[in-house]
Amino acid sequence: MPERVAAEFDVVGIGNALVDVIAHADDSFIHAESLVKGSMTLIETDRAVSLYQALGSAVEMSGGSAANTMCGVASFGGRAAYIGKVSDDELGRVFGHDLRAVGVAFRPGMPEQHTPTGRCIIVVTPDAQRTMNTYLGVSSLLCTPDIDVATVAAGQVLYMEGYLFDRFEAKVAFRHAAGIAHAHGRMVSLTLSDSFCVDRHRDDFRGLVADEVDILFGNEEELLSLYEVDSFDAAVAAVRADCALAAITRGPLGSVIITPDEILVVHAEPVEQVLDTTGAGDLFASGFLYGFTRGLDLAECGRLGSIAAAEVISHVGPRPLVELHKLR
Amino acid sequence: MPERVAAEFDVVGIGNALVDVIAHADDSFIHAESLVKGSMTLIETDRAVSLYQALGSAVEMSGGSAANTMCGVASFGGRAAYIGKVSDDELGRVFGHDLRAVGVAFRPGMPEQHTPTGRCIIVVTPDAQRTMNTYLGVSSLLCTPDIDVATVAAGQVLYMEGYLFDRFEAKVAFRHAAGIAHAHGRMVSLTLSDSFCVDRHRDDFRGLVADEVDILFGNEEELLSLYEVDSFDAAVAAVRADCALAAITRGPLGSVIITPDEILVVHAEPVEQVLDTTGAGDLFASGFLYGFTRGLDLAECGRLGSIAAAEVISHVGPRPLVELHKLR
Numbered sequence: 001m002p003e004r005v006a007a008e009f010d011v012v013g014i015g016n017a018l019v020d021v022i023a024h025a026d027d028s029f030i031h032a033e034s035l036v037k038g039s040m041t042l043i044e045t046d047r048a049v050s051l052y053q054a055l056g057s058a059v060e061m062s063g064g065s066a067a068n069t070m071c072g073v074a075s076f077g078g079r080a081a082y083i084g085k086v087s088d089d090e091l092g093r094v095f096g097h098d099l100r101a102v103g104v105a106f107r108p109g110m111p112e113q114h115t116p117t118g119r120c121i122i123v124v125t126p127d128a129q130r131t132m133n134t135y136l137g138v139s140s141l142l143c144t145p146d147i148d149v150a151t152v153a154a155g156q157v158l159y160m161e162g163y164l165f166d167r168f169e170a171k172v173a174f175r176h177a178a179g180i181a182h183a184h185g186r187m188v189s190l191t192l193s194d195s196f197c198v199d200r201h202r203d204d205f206r207g208l209v210a211d212e213v214d215i216l217f218g219n220e221e222e223l224l225s226l227y228e229v230d231s232f233d234a235a236v237a238a239v240r241a242d243c244a245l246a247a248i249t250r251g252p253l254g255s256v257i258i259t260p261d262e263i264l265v266v267h268a269e270p271v272e273q274v275l276d277t278t279g280a281g282d283l284f285a286s287g288f289l290y291g292f293t294r295g296l297d298l299a300e301c302g303r304l305g306s307i308a309a310a311e312v313i314s315h316v317g318p319r320p321l322v323e324l325h326k327l328r
Numbered sequence: 329m330p331e332r333v334a335a336e337f338d339v340v341g342i343g344n345a346l347v348d349v350i351a352h353a354d355d356s357f358i359h360a361e362s363l364v365k366g367s368m369t370l371i372e373t374d375r376a377v378s379l380y381q382a383l384g385s386a387v388e389m390s391g392g393s394a395a396n397t398m399c400g401v402a403s404f405g406g407r408a409a410y411i412g413k414v415s416d417d418e419l420g421r422v423f424g425h426d427l428r429a430v431g432v433a434f435r436p437g438m439p440e441q442h443t444p445t446g447r448c449i450i451v452v453t454p455d456a457q458r459t460m461n462t463y464l465g466v467s468s469l470l471c472t473p474d475i476d477v478a479t480v481a482a483g484q485v486l487y488m489e490g491y492l493f494d495r496f497e498a499k500v501a502f503r504h505a506a507g508i509a510h511a512h513g514r515m516v517s518l519t520l521s522d523s524f525c526v527d528r529h530r531d532d533f534r535g536l537v538a539d540e541v542d543i544l545f546g547n548e549e550e551l552l553s554l555y556e557v558d559s560f561d562a563a564v565a566a567v568r569a570d571c572a573l574a575a576i577t578r579g580p581l582g583s584v585i586i587t588p589d590e591i592l593v594v595h596a597e598p599v600e601q602v603l604d605t606t607g608a609g610d611l612f613a614s615g616f617l618y619g620f621t622r623g624l625d626l627a628e629c630g631r632l633g634s635i636a637a638a639e640v641i642s643h644v645g646p647r648p649l650v651e652l653h654k655l656r
Contacts, residue, residue: 024649057399057426057647060388071385090418090444098385116418319385321352 007186009105010078010293012155014147014177015066016139016163017084017108018120019091020278020318023058025123030131037125040132040194042166048135051121060091062098063120063318064139065193066161068279072286072308074103075324078293081105081151083177087138091117098319109146112138124316128274136166143169144176152177153184156293157215159285162193162222165201171208178212191285192218195225202226209242215292216246217285223248232256236263247288247302249281255305257298266302269310279318283308287324304328335514337433338406338621340483342475342505343394344467344491345412345436346448347419348606348646351386353451358459365453368460368522370494376463379449388419390426391448391646392467393521394489396607400614400636402431403652406621409433409479411505415466419445426647437474440466452644456602464494471497472504480505481512484621485543487613490521490550493529499536506540519613520546523553530554537570543620544574545613551576560584564591575616575630577609582634585626594630597638607646611636615652632656 030037033054043051052058070080082104086092088111095117099106118137122130142164152158158181164170178188190213192198198205198218205226209216216239220232223246227238236258239246246258257264287304296304307327311320358365361382371379380386398408410432414420416439423445427434446465450458470492480486486509492498506516518541520526526533526546533554537544544567548560551574555566564586567574574586585592615632624632635655639648 052425053428055425056429057390058422058429059645060422062385094386094388097380097383100381101384101386317387 007156008079008154009081009151009156011070011073011157011159011289012081012083012152013066013070013159013161014083014164014174015064015161016118016134016136017067017086017095018064018118018134018139019095020061020063020120020122021052021058022061022122022124022278022316023055025056025125027125029123030125035123035131035133037131038129039196040134040163043133043135045135048119048121048133051133055121055123059316060094061317061319062095063278065163065191065282066159067099068282068318069159069286069289070104071099071102071319072283072324073290075320076287076290076304077325078290081107081155083107083109083146083148083151085109085112085138085142085146086117087112087115089117091119105151107148107151109142112141115141122278124276124278128277128313130276130278140164140167140170142173144173147173147177147180149180152180153186155181155186157187157189157289159189159191159289161191162197162205165197165204171204174208175212182212187214188212189215189217189289191281192216192222192226195221198222198225202228214244216243217281219249219251219281247285247305249284255284255302257302259298264298264302266299266306269306271310271314274313276316277313279312280309282318283312283320335484336407336482337409337479337484339398339401339485339487339617340409340411340480341394341398341487341489342411342470342492342502343392343489344446344462344464345395345414345423346392346446346462346467347423348389348391348448348450349380349386350389350450350452350644351383353384353453355453357451358453363451363459363461365459366457367524368462368491371461371463373463376447376449376461379461383449383451388422389645389647390423393491393519393610394487395427396610396646397487397614397617398432399427399430399647400611400652401618403648404615404618404632405653406618409435409483411435411437411474411476411479413437413440413466413470413474414445415440415443417445419447433479435476435479437470440469443469450606452604452606456605456641458604458606468492468495468498470501472501475501475505475508477508480508481514483509483514485515485517485617487517487519487617489519490525490533493525493532499532502536503540510540515542516540517543517545517617519609520544520550520554523549526550526553530556542572544571545609547577547579547609575613575633577612583612583630585630587626592626592630594627594634597634599638599642602641604644605641607640608637610646611640611648
């Protein structure tokens with residue numbers, strides 16, 4: 001096993017590199033387009049085109065779950081890197097710019113031809129819920145050779161996004177990345193991303209969590225889906241057996257931090273007006289990981305997570321608009 | 329002269345088709361990048377790249393002065409069309425989508441190869457002022473064959489954007505469009521767009537205004553530049569001799585509507601918090617033109633202009649976020 005050296009990065013994220021296309025619509029649009037409110041649906045090119053056509057004016061801003069988290073880590077003052085695939089097109093350049101602009105080291109992997117940068121069409125309803133329709137484009141082509149070994153080896157915590165699990169090559173790449181991290185004495189974390197995604201790949205998620213994951217992120221629904229249980233208590237019992245640490249968000253109820261020894265309840269930060277819940281879980285993870293990699297106690301890690309989540313849901317867009325270190 | 333038929337459109341706009349790239353920065357950034365706060369500067373590819381690199385995270389949304397105005401007209405419930413050039417690239421598709429999404433008929437002109445869709449890098453400072461750096465791309469290639477004759481002939485008022493004046497072919501196209509409009513018994517309006525642009529092309533602007541323009545839009549600074557006078561009174565006297573109607577904005581002071589017979593002062597609508605003045609003049613023109621083409625009296629036209637301007641400066645972005653007809 002290589003010698004464990006000082007980490008260049010606090011957190012290294014791997015995820016679907018997506019530009020968000022955000023538009024407002026009311027519930028009748030959700031109904032007319034047969035969308036499932038609050039869920040993430042993978043769509044193909046044709047559907048992406050028709051859904052976009054049906055939508056009103058939209059705003060484009062960089063997104064992608066793990067990328068949002070890395071921006072949050074950087075915004076707290078942490079050192080973050082990100083591995084994800086974009087194409088050499090306008091949205092790809094936008095995505096790279098927005099990472100570098102906040103100081104996240106970007107590792108875009110190998111170039112690909114003829115597959116555009118992925119995008120996530122997000123419909124925000126008046127209740128501030130977001131319904132996501134993701135055209136993955138080149139982002140989903142992530143595979144083992146895209147994992148920059150030196151970067152993963154240099155990160156105190158590896159952070160992987162469950163959304164990538166929809167493709168076999170990405171699962172292999174995750175195992176590979178986790179192996180590199182552990183071989184260099186680093187920790188491995190995973191966010192479950194979406195209960196439907198967990199449902200589609202439950203066995204693979206269960207295997208990865210049991211074998212490789214040191215810190216598990218997710219929301220209550222995703223955790224229930226992972227362990228196929230009906231109660232939060234049963235899910236907590238199950239995750240305790242699998243992971244050293246889990247941080248599970250529960251929306252307005254805050255979050256619960258679970259270790260084999262304790263269960264810590266962290267309150268949500270008050271928000272004057274919730275405008276768009278996009279990125280809430282991503283930013284919770286950023287605050288938690290920033291605190292964790294700074295050696296703060298778990299209650300404080302959870303508090304930083306709540307602060308970051310509160311900031312991002314108080315405006316439209318999946319990344320912080322203020323420097324999060326100023327909110328501590 | 330062809331018979332004057334019922335107009336299919338209330339307003340037909342011609343302008344630089346641009347996607348705005350909006351980022352926040354403080355005054356030190358303005359200084360470090362040698363920008364002139366509040367102005368519009370034309371930039372080339374290299375500068376566009378370096379400025380974008382220096383900027384923080386940005387949001388992309390469709391802009392373009394006359395296009396913003398047409399969206400405002402549509403948002404009031406008016407029938408608008410827009411002529412402007414985009415490329416077959418992602419930003420071009422975004423631009424077209426956002427026009428069609430609000431019901432503006434889009435006439436993109438002839439396709440061009442190898443020149444990307446134009447973009448305007450807008451730096452918003454904490455005082456809500458915007459400093460614009462425009463890479464015109466394909467938008468500035470607008471020339472006579474791009475002017476869809478049937479569309480111009482079908483619009484009650486033609487609305488042309490002074491920004492396009494930086495290229496000779498566009499000046500020719502403007503004369504051509506104005507000729508079509510007048511030949512079909514339509515009215516011709518022009519917005520001066522920018523005092524520096526007026527300064528660069530004063531004689532051509534003066535000629536166009538004297539020969540063809542029935543309704544002139546602009547702000548106080550632009551009007552002073554057009555007539556090379558020092559006082560607003562002198563500028564008013566000059567424009568009265570040239571145009572049947574002028575609507576001149578004065579920021580927080582509201583606007584002044586000038587005809588040979590009267591000078592009407594219209595107050596600005598109160599705004600709780602000014603967040604971004606991008607699009608203020610564009611949206612004033614939209615309200616004014618909507619009212620004008622509906623046959624409302626000039627005071628009411630001015631009031632609708634003020635309402636639309638107030639809406640757009642109360643949030644980031646150059647186009648209304650609410651349906652303007654609801655604010656009447």
